[in-house]
Amino acid sequence: MLRSLGSRDVMVVTLAAAGILMVTMGARQSLGLFVSPLNTSTGLGIATISFALAVGQFMWGAIQPLAGAVADRHGPGKVLVGGLVVLAIGSALTPWMTSGFGLVVSLGLLSAIGSGAGSFSVLIGAAAQRLPLSARGSASGVINAGGSFGQFVFAPVLQKLIQSIGWMGAMWSLAVMTLAALPLVRVLAPKGYEAPKAHDDGGVWSAVRRAMGDRSYLLLHAGFFTCGFHIAFLVTHLPSEVDLCGLPAGVASWSLAIIGLSNIVGSLIAGAAVSRYSSKYILAVMYGSRALLVAVYLLAPKTALTFYLFAAGLGLTWLATVPPTAAIVGKLFGIRYLGTLFGLTLLSHQIGGFLGAWLGGLAFMEFGDFSWMWYADIALAALAAVVNLPIREAPPQRVALAT
Structure with a gap:
């Protein structure tokens, strides 16, 4: 176990986690x-x-x-190194794939597994276990902002690379950029780091069984499912939506970049807000605002300015849902198995993500546009706002575990 961290060390650890997330989320x-x-x-x-x-x-x-369970038990270092290497391999192999099965292997399995192993559950769990309670809320916001900054940087850079050296060269460049993040792992999880031990806690599976029997935890999953549907649909098909509107590809890349830049602000605000306000109300407002914003977008003229304003509005809540969601999990069950339990909520998020990405493609092939996906997105976002309200955020018998 490492010694308690000073304020400077807290910032260094937080920025290292944010830097790793910048690469894995920027790529993804x-x-x-x-x-x-x-x-x-x-x-x-x-x-x-x-x-x-x-x-x-x-x-x-x-x-x-x-990945969260392995990191909770053995420490995050090897998990993060493995994730970055696998992500790089997946990116490097993609240009050689000429079949649907090949793309499923390179993008659907290798790249996704690699980026997931170096993402929120491991990074936020690792940081929470090393940081004092007073720093965890703001740190989660900064870490989350790192992922958003990655999107802001990677989207225009990759678009420029696609235009200048082709999509294959851009994909190989992405593999190299991924490996450049490896030195940050040693900062976040230095040699000698061990996951904290708990006495008589029943182990990780006992924690999972307890969590899955908690109504509030399940409601949190339901809301996060909708978040995944919304984000995956947009990040996968926004370029096609821009093309349908007769606008150049640069509008799509800059829209994605604006989402990332705007989410830096949203993530920092969310990280600060979870220390002052009830996280379930923060989530309800975020999801409700998405439903309203998509409705306004559908009524607006489809110009480049509309997409940029739409992207700025989306970005304020894009991944800013992560700090309050992680905060609720921590309040309910403590931080000992935060990587595992928050990882399960991210699984729900990505089941929604699978449907958002896949159904978007099917809708486009069937109807020639994304109208029905936009309508579904509005309905699900409104539902997510409602299901967060009954969450019992901090049961008295578990508050002590959060410290």
């Missing part, structure tokens, strides 16, 4: 930019490519509780 959230050039190059069809990305959405979530 920019894959929609490859859909059109990949389709042109391979002729596989939008539905086939969307299915591979949809499998990736699910696998990114499925690996979260498993």
Whole structure:
């Protein structure tokens, strides 16, 4: 066990986790930019490519509780190194894949598993176990903002690379950028780091059984499912939506970048807010605002300015749902198995993500646009706002565990 961290060390640990998330989320959230050039190059069809990305959405979530459980038991260092290496391998292999099955392997399995192992459940869990209670809320916001900053940086850079050296060269460049994050792992999980031990807690599976029997935890899953549907649909198909509106590809890449930049603000605000306000009300407001924003978008003229304003509004809540969601899990069950239990909520998020990415492709092939997906998105976002309200955020018998 490491000594208690000073304020400077707290910031260093937080920024290291944010830097790793910047790379893994920046890579993952920019894959929609490859859909059109990949389709042109391979002729596989939008539905086939969307299915591979949809499998990736699910696998990114499925690996979260498993990676979190390993990190909770053995420490996060090896998990993070393995994740970054596997992500790089998946990116490097993608240009060689000329079939739907090949894309499922490279993008749906390898890239998704790698980015998932180096994502929220492991990073937030690792940081929470090393940071004092007073720093955890703001730290989760900063870490989350790192993922958003990655989207802001990676989307325009990858779009420029696609235009200048082709999508294959851009994908290989992405593999190299991923490996550049490896030194940050040693900062977050230095040699000698061990996961904290607990006495007579029954182990991880006992914690999972207890959590799955908690109504509030299940309601949190339901809301996060909708969040995944919304984000995966947009990150996968926003470039196609821009194309349908007759606008250049640069509008899509800059819209994704604006979402990332705006979410830096949203994440920092959310991280600060969880220390002052009830997290379930923060989540209800976020989800409700999404339903309203999508409705306004559907009524607005489809210009570049509309997409940029839409992206800025979306970005305020894009992944800013993570700090309050993680905070509720921590309040309910403590931080000992936070990586595992928050990983399970991310699995629910990505089941929604699988449906958002895949059904978006099917809707496009069937109807020639995304109208019905937008309507479904509005309904699910409104429902998510409602289901968060009954959550019992901090049962008295478990508050002590959160410290």
